[in-house]
Amino acid sequence: MIMTALNFACNSPLFCSSVAGSSQKSGVFKITCSALVSPDIAASARPWKVSDARLVLEDGSIWRAKSFGASGTQIGEVVFNTSMTGYQEILTDPSYAGQFVLMTNPHIGNTGVNFDDEESSQCFLAGLVIRSLSICTSNWRCTESLEDYLAKRNIMGIYDVDTRAITRRLRQDGSLIGVLSTEESKTDEELLEMSRTWDIVGVDLITDVSCKTPYEWVEKTASDWEFAEGKKHAQNYHVVAYDFGIKHNILRRLASYGCKITVVPSTWPAFETLKMNPDGILFSNGPGDPSAVPYAVETVKELIGKVPVFGICMGHQLLGQALGGKTFKMKFGHHGGNHPVRNHRNGQVEISSQNHNYAVDPMSLPTGVEVTHTNLNDGSCAGLAFPARNCMSLQYHPEASPGPHDSDPIFSEFVEMMKRNKSGV
Numbered sequence: 001m002i003m004t005a006l007n008f009a010c011n012s013p014l015f016c017s018s019v020a021g022s023s024q025k026s027g028v029f030k031i032t033c034s035a036l037v038s039p040d041i042a043a044s045a046r047p048w049k050v051s052d053a054r055l056v057l058e059d060g061s062i063w064r065a066k067s068f069g070a071s072g073t074q075i076g077e078v079v080f081n082t083s084m085t086g087y088q089e090i091l092t093d094p095s096y097a098g099q100f101v102l103m104t105n106p107h108i109g110n111t112g113v114n115f116d117d118e119e120s121s122q123c124f125l126a127g128l129v130i131r132s133l134s135i136c137t138s139n140w141r142c143t144e145s146l147e148d149y150l151a152k153r154n155i156m157g158i159y160d161v162d163t164r165a166i167t168r169r170l171r172q173d174g175s176l177i178g179v180l181s182t183e184e185s186k187t188d189e190e191l192l193e194m195s196r197t198w199d200i201v202g203v204d205l206i207t208d209v210s211c212k213t214p215y216e217w218v219e220k221t222a223s224d225w226e227f228a229e230g231k232k233h234a235q236n237y238h239v240v241a242y243d244f245g246i247k248h249n250i251l252r253r254l255a256s257y258g259c260k261i262t263v264v265p266s267t268w269p270a271f272e273t274l275k276m277n278p279d280g281i282l283f284s285n286g287p288g289d290p291s292a293v294p295y296a297v298e299t300v301k302e303l304i305g306k307v308p309v310f311g312i313c314m315g316h317q318l319l320g321q322a323l324g325g326k327t328f329k330m331k332f333g334h335h336g337g338n339h340p341v342r343n344h345r346n347g348q349v350e351i352s353s354q355n356h357n358y359a360v361d362p363m364s365l366p367t368g369v370e371v372t373h374t375n376l377n378d379g380s381c382a383g384l385a386f387p388a389r390n391c392m393s394l395q396y397h398p399e400a401s402p403g404p405h406d407s408d409p410i411f412s413e414f415v416e417m418m419k420r421n422k423s424g425v
C-alpha cells in the first residue's frame, strides 16, 4: 500500500544501516528503539554466519553467499530491481514466477513484512538475492521478519552478495539463468550444467499462478489509503478481470474507481465472459513469455470490439498480439519504481513502476493502433490504444504499490470508456 512518513523513514538505507551499525557496536539501539524491534530479532548470530550458498550463473560465474529463508536448490532467471522500497510487494507479485529478483537497494528486510502489503497470497518467485539483510526489523506495521516469512513460504534468499557486480553483468550481457544452491553435495559443474539446460522463453507460466475458479473481489481500499478523491465505492461498473497473475492493488484501484469486479481464470472462455454482461474487461499482469500463451491471445481477440478493454503489462502484451503486433524479449527488461514514461496524449512525463522482460514491437502494430506512451529510458513502447475498438493498455503498473502514483488517472480513463460505451456515445 501507500508509504507513510514513518514507513519511508524506516525504509531509508541510510537511516537503517546506521541503526543496524549502532546495535552491533553498542547498546544505543536497544535503548532508543526497543519498542520497535520485533521479538524475533532473528539471527543475532547472523553477522558472523559463514557462506553456505552458491549462485551459479549460466555465464560460468559463481557467487558465494549466505542463505536465509529456505534451503535446497532452485533454478530461475536473474533480474535486477531498482526499487528503493516495496520488497514485500515484489515477493508476492506473481509476475516474478520463475525469476530470482536481485534488489539493487543494498539494505533489505528492515521493515519486516505485514500481511496487508501482499500483492497475492503466495510468493511465486524463484528466490531473492540481496546485498545486506537487515539485522533487525523496525516498523510499526511489521508482523514478521523477512527471514521467517521466506522460510515459511519455502523461498530461498541469499545475502552478502556483490549485487552491484551482478547487476553490471546483467546490464552488459542481458538476463541470465542462475542456479541457487545450499547443497554442498552438488558440484559447481552440475549447477552450471543445470543453468545451461533450462530456459524460461516459450514457457506458459500463467497457468500455475492464475485462480482456478471465478470469484468476486470484495476488499475495499481502507479510507486511510484512499487517494482517488471523492470516490464512494458506488460499484457502477461491472468489470471481468482475467487473472494471469493479478496483483491485488489492481483490483483495489478498480474498486476505488467504482467497479464491481469478477476475477476469472486465464483459460475462462470469452463466451462465458460475455454471458456475464460486463461493462469492461481487464487483462492483468502475469509472468513469462507472452508469445507462449496463444490461447490467451485468442481470448483477447474474441473480446475486443465487444466490450471496452484495459490491459496491464502481460495484458498489454496480449492485447498487442491480438491487434496483430509482435512481442520480443528485451535485453534485461525493466524492473523498478522510477521509470520515466511520456504520455503522448497530454505531453506529461509520468514516473512509473515497471516489471517486464518482454515488450510490444511498435513497428509491428497495424494502422489505427496508437502508441500512447513511451519509456524515456530506452524508447520502448509503454502504452497502446485502439480507440475504434475501445481498447487501451499500459506496459507498466498504474496501480503501483508502493507508488509512484502518477499513472493512477488511467483507471478513471477506463471508467470513462465504459461510461461512454454504456451510454452509447
Ligand SMILES: NC(=O)CC[C@H](N)C(=O)O
Binding pocket: 095, 284, 285, 286, 287, 288, 289, 290, 312, 313, 314, 315, 355, 356, 357, 358, 359
Ligand atoms: N508484470 C508483468 O505482467 C510481466 C509481463 C511479462 N511476463 C514480462 O516479463 O514482460
